[in-house]
Amino acid sequence: MKRYRQSAILDLVSREAICSQDALGRQLRARGFHATQATISRDIKELQLVKRASDGAYERPGTSEGGRGLADAALRRAILEYLRRVDLVQQLLVLRTDPGQAQPLALAIDRAELPEVVGTVAGDDTILVITRHARAGREVTRLFEGWAMDDRAHPRQAF
Amino acid sequence: MKRYRQSAILDLVSREAICSQDALGRQLRARGFHATQATISRDIKELQLVKRASDGAYERPGTSEGGRGLADAALRRAILEYLRRVDLVQQLLVLRTDPGQAQPLALAIDRAELPEVVGTVAGDDTILVITRHARAGREVTRLFEGWAMDDRAHPRQAF
DNA sequence: GGTAACGTTTCATAAATATTCAAACAGACG
């Protein structure tokens, strides 16, 4: 019984957004399975499902987009907020922040997962960003500097 | 305030398994943020975090891979355990680990005293390994990747 | 047959999370 029910659960959550175990229970009943909320709670744990906070729906891990655009926006904000100076040495980008701010900025860079960026190493006020090659480094430098400039300049200005 | 708190939340959940909003609240308090469970609930929704049913921990989507800290061991053992990704750029090797695991892995690499390796710099989840030249870099890359592959072949299940 | 061992389910309840609503706060504008 359990097997069938659990595979029905997987099927259901992949088809539509189901936001509570009660809702899941009702759907299951419609398919001929009768199970209480307690049972469903255990099924969900065994299936290693995940509950999205944004809308409360259950899903299998890795199924979701991950909010690419959001991470980008966050990076932009972080750069505006934290970045003080940029230096490029070949494919290595050295970023300076105010003391203690390197970690959050590096985190934002990591999360954005820019294709040119291989990785970052952050200390207290310095971040080393490794890009694939010097050209990629120049691109990222230009990108970051542009965003940092937005702060100082006025938003209306055409570039 | 919200901005800072939310980025602290992302940082916290990426570092360790936090299974309840109360726990998150306590961690935040330790970092100087005071927020009630209600506020944290909203933050989590805005950050689009996800709660794993298997252990109840929060994570950002796509990060599915259980991270935990274990005792130190030989380099091979450490690589199996910690290494997630390898990138080679000329003579520079960029290793990625799960959050917070870079230090132990870098330590293991240092201790192994590989002849091709000049030195390492480790951040939170990234290690920069400097080898003598590109050829040495390729060799080390191949070595590490081979060991990391062993992991994929015999994956450890969480729980 | 009896009964021990095990896995599964339910019930009752504890724990965790989301939401409602009102108050505090922050800018923009007169």
Place this chain on the structure above:
DNA sequence: CGTCTGTTTGAATATTTATGAAACGTTACC
């Protein structure tokens, strides 16, 4: 300055989820 307007927050509360304990069903064994 005060008054809008919109955002953020906490307290109280409603909703949702997890769990301990008992009960059920099955299998295996004597």
